[in-house]
Amino acid sequence: xxxxxxxxxxxxxxxxxxxxxxxxxxxxxxxxxxxxxxxxxxxxxxxxxxxxxxxxxxxxxxxxxxxxxxxxxxxxxxxxxxxxxxxxxxxxxxxxxxxxxxxxxxxxxxxxxxxxxxxxxxxxxxxxxxxxxxxxxxxxxxxxxxxxxxxxxxxxxxxxxxxxxxxxxxxxxxxxxxxxxxxxxxxxxxxxxxxxxxxxxxxxxx
Numbered sequence: 001x002x003x004x005x006x007x008x009x010x011x012x013x014x015x016x017x018x019x020x021x022x023x024x025x026x027x028x029x030x031x032x033x034x035x036x037x038x039x040x041x042x043x044x045x046x047x048x049x050x051x052x053x054x055x056x057x058x059x060x061x062x063x064x065x066x067x068x069x070x071x072x073x074x075x076x077x078x079x080x081x082x083x084x085x086x087x088x089x090x091x092x093x094x095x096x097x098x099x100x101x102x103x104x105x106x107x108x109x110x111x112x113x114x115x116x117x118x119x120x121x122x123x124x125x126x127x128x129x130x131x132x133x134x135x136x137x138x139x140x141x142x143x144x145x146x147x148x149x150x151x152x153x154x155x156x157x158x159x160x161x162x163x164x165x166x167x168x169x170x171x172x173x174x175x176x177x178x179x180x181x182x183x184x185x186x187x188x189x190x191x192x193x194x195x196x197x198x199x200x201x202x203x204x205x206x
Contacts, residue, residue, distance in 0.1 A: 006072075019070060022046055025062035025078060033058050045177045057083040061177040064093070065153030067134075074098055075151040081180035088203045091184025093155045102159045104185030109162055116163035118191030124167060131157040133172035158182025162189035176203065 010018055026044040034042055040056035051057060058080065063069050065076030074097035082090040093102040103110045110116065128146030133154070142148070146167060151157060155178065157169040162185045171179065171193070180203050183193055193201040 006070075018046060019063065019066055021069065022062045022066060026060060029060050029062065029078075029080070033060075043177075045175070050176075055085055059083065059177050059180055061155070061181075064155045064178065065151075068152035073152060075156050076153050077156060079155045079177060079181040081177075081184055083180075088180055088184050088187075091181035091188075093159050093181050093185065095156065102162065102185050104162070104181075104188030107188055107190075109185050109188035109190075111159075111163050116189050118162050118186060118189045119164045119167065120190070122167075128167035129165075131160060131166055131169040133170070135172065154178040155182040158186050158193070162186045162191060179203065 023046060026046050030042045030044060034040065037056065037058075040058060041051040041054040042058050042060070043050045044060040044062060046062065050059075059082075061079040063076060064079045065073075068074075069076040075095070076097075077093050077095040077100075080090075080092045081088060089105065091102075091104045094100070101110075101112055102116075108115070124145055126145050126147075128144075130144055130146060130148050132148055132150050134150045134152065151160075154171055154174055157166075157171070158179070159182055160166045161169050162182070179193070179201075183201070183203050186193065195201060
């Protein structure tokens with residue numbers, strides 16, 4: 001947390017942002033996970049190459065929401081997911097500033113140890129909240145009748161949908177570490193991610 005609000009982000013090879021906090025958190029999690037599961041494999045956002053064809057893979061985004069983390073906005077978190085033989089099994093998302101922990105495994109989704117469920121009513125009114133990525137307004141025009149917001153963290157957006165706090169979320173172009181933890185949580189809460197054609201998103205094919 002010592003970097004929160006005053007980090008000095010740098011551009012990576014893919015033009016996304018990285019801070020010293022990203023590197024430190026990823027190194028810490030890699031050490032802890034591989035110490036607990038020495039025969040598993042680890043892939044973090046700051047790694048250039050992902051392992052392939054492995055039985056157990058842990059995927060980590062050390063700071064999901066690096067840009068807002070750097071400026072002191074509180075909606076960011078640490079994302080962890082686990083794949084077994086290519087199948088998404090577990091997602092965990094922790095938001096340190098608000099001290100919120102989301103998890104999803106199987107059909108059990110929790111927010112601070114309390115069960116959560118996604119909305120089943122998809123009706124829309126002028127109070128419905130749709131979360132989007134930051135450049136949504138450059139890509140789309142919409143007649144959505146409710147309120148459109150961007151918080152800066154893809155997994156946080158999905159987690160808010162999973163606990164029924166918002167009507168839905170529209171994601172931009174994302175990587176597996178941006179989406180896997182949230183997808184595990186959302187699935188466990190009874191929801192799904194779909195593309196603009198209505199096809200269900202399957203992380204195992206990502």
